[in-house]
Amino acid sequence: MLPVRDSLRVRSPLPSARVALAKRLIPLALDRVPTRIHSASGPPLQRVELESDAPQIDVIRPERLTRRMAHHPKIGIGEGYMVGDWREAPGTDLADALVPFAASMDTILPKWLTRLRRLIDRPMPRSMRNSIEQSRHNIEAHYDLSNEMFALFLDESMTYSSALFLPQQPRTADTLLEAQQRKIDAALDRARVTEGTSLLEIGTGWGALAIRAAQRGAKVTSITLSREQAALAEERAQRLGVAEQIEIRLQDYRDVEGQYDAIVSIEMIEAVGAEYWATYFATIDERLAFGGTAVVQxxxxxxxxMRRTRSSYGWIQKHIFPGGLIPSLPAIERTLDDATTLRMTEMSAFGQSYADTLRIWRDTFDARVDEVRALGWNEEMIRAWRFYLAYSEAGFRTGYLDVAQLRFERPAEAVRRADGG
Structure with missing residues (x-):
């Protein structure tokens, strides 16, 4: 889905008071961030002097960027990068330039200004809410961009989630496949998937986990809403000789029936939406056989x-993941308590591995950008994905974001009650 240029135009006219307020607040915020801001024209956007070796951002069109920020701060920054209103300076890596912003999320504005959040935040359009009908459209908007595009920057397993690197292990494209397989094996081990296990996978991706589970002797049912992913996953399973052990369905998780010894869902919950977290975990609870194990990455x-952002609409939802929302661990635990008989029995976090994974993806994407263009991508979309990958990397590098494999089981007393004990 390529962006429509009209959607990136600076909205005009804007109330002059809103623009004037933005002109006052932007330098106030930038003075608190240790990234140098060089403005090509007009008054400086940053008033403090930083060391010359600090990462630098060049603002090419400060007036247009200010108007974007005045219209919608959470969307204006990313769209400004997409159209070239600002860029990383020569010699500065984009993620390095964004790390200080990610690290300053709680301090970038004075406390008294955070009270204006309700005037800045805008709710996600109701058209993006993850109903059964809309979820398919939201998933297609991202995952059906084309299998060929994803193959340009992913490893050969076509795994589009965090790898799991070992301490001191090289973080390179050559080691990414091994780290991805380690992540998959860790999830399958936590779910106790062995020969004869009936496994439900919520979110097929391009089939890497389903294929690995089938190679262990499991019988896999894998569901997805992406036709592109389903087609390639089926083709890969056939090619590797495990197609008879894998059933891939174009199906919403809410429509699944039956029970399974194990359930695994890798980075699918981010697409569920807070409104449906209870339904998602209740479905896992209902589909998991007693004595079974579920693992969610x-x-x-x-x-x-999370509480501050759950009701707001930002650049990532508009341009990358429609309807998406990242949960918190306490939110998941509250949902389990309210909607299921499940309890979390293990958590293994590896956020820095995600930062490394994203850096490898971005480096590979940049190295093959001419091939991306050959698929019909325009420069705005290319810059959107470069920003998305760097923006996400900065979040994991600073700990603003994390990733974890969570294991869920029923307490022994719940199992005994179900068995009549």
Whole structure:
């Protein structure tokens, strides 16, 4: 889905008071961030002097960027990068330039100004809410961009989630496949998937986990809403000789029936939406056989940050993941208590591995950008994905974001009650 240029135009006219307020607040915020801001024209956007070796951002069109920020701060920054209103300076890596912003999320504005959040935040359009009908459209908007595009920057397993690197292990494209397989094996081990296990996978991706589970002797039912992913996953399973052990369905998780010894869902919860977290975990609870184990790999954020962002609409929802929201660990635990008989029995976090994974993806994407263009991508979309990958990397590098594998089981007393004990 390529962006429509009209959607990136600076909205005009804007109330002059809103623009004037933005002109006052932007330098106030930038003075608190240790990234140098060089403005090509007009008054400086930053008033403090920083060391010359600090990462630098060049603002090419400060007036247009200010108007974007005045219209919608959470969207204006990313769209400004997409259209070239600002860029990383020569010699500065984009993620390095964004790290200080991610690290300053709680301090970038004075406390008294955070009270204006309700005037800045805008709710996600109701058209993006993850109903059964809309979820398919939201998933297609991202995952059906084309299998060929994803193959340009992913490893050969076509795994589009965090790898799991070992301490001191090289973080390179050559080691990414091994680290991805380690992540998959860790999830399958936590879910106790062995020969004869009936496994439900919620979110097929391109089939890497389903294929690995089938190679262990499991019988896999894997569901997805992406036709592109389903087609390639089926083709890969056939090619590797495990197609008879894998059933891939174009199906919403809410429509699944039956029970399974194990359930695994890798970075799918981020697409569920807070409104449907209870339904998602209740479905896992209902589909998991007694004595079974579920594993969810989830991107996580601090609970306070999640509460502040759960009702707002930002650049990532508009341009990358429609309807998406990253949960917090406490939010997941509250949902389990309210909607299920499940309890979390293990958590293994590896956020820095995600930062490394994203850096490898971005480096590979940049190295093959001419091939991306050959697929019909325009420069705005290319810059959107470069910003998305760097923006996400900065979040994991600073700990603003984390990723973890969570294991869920029923307490022994719940199992005994179900068995009549």
């Amino acid at each position: 989830a991107i996580l954020m601090n609970d306070e940050h």
